[in-house]
Amino acid sequence: MINIILFLFASILAILGEAKMFAVNIFTAMKNIIKKDYPENYQSRISKCENCRIFFKPLKTCGTPFRFTKNTSTSGCWCFIPFKAAIKESTCWLDENHLKGGWNE
Numbered sequence: 001m002i003n004i005i006l007f008l009f010a011s012i013l014a015i016l017g018e019a020k021m022f023a024v025n026i027f028t029a030m031k032n033i034i035k036k037d038y039p040e041n042y043q044s045r046i047s048k049c050e051n052c053r054i055f056f057k058p059l060k061t062c063g064t065p066f067r068f069t070k071n072t073s074t075s076g077c078w079c080f081i082p083f084k085a086a087i088k089e090s091t092c093w094l095d096e097n098h099l100k101g102g103w104n105e
């Protein structure tokens with residue numbers, strides 16, 4: 001019984017941690033966009049994403065949970081690119097996974 005309680009407690013903490021990180025990222029992106037405080041490579045990031053093989057145009061997201069093809073079933077972080085690119089500390093999903101075509105190429 002104690003294992004189940006510990007598991008549920010750990011799960012709740014993990015969910016709260018993810019929710020907090022999500023809220024912080026949204027707040028940071030909106031603040032940068034409102035202040036027009038974009039990273040130097042903001043336009044380059046946007047351009048690379050728009051030409052990326054996993055970019056999902058209808059939602060402007062990095063990959064998508066709504067389209068399952070050979071390339072996209074588990075690809076991308078599903079982030080909203082105009083927000084993601086506005087955060088200086090953001091990293092490209094392709095770069096993180098050591099694949100070609102990312103922001104740092």
Ligand code: SF4
Pocket residue numbers: 048049050052053054055061062063076077081091092093094095101102103
């Ligand atoms: S993998 Fe990188 S380049 Fe492709 S959509 Fe995502 S963030 Fe943009």
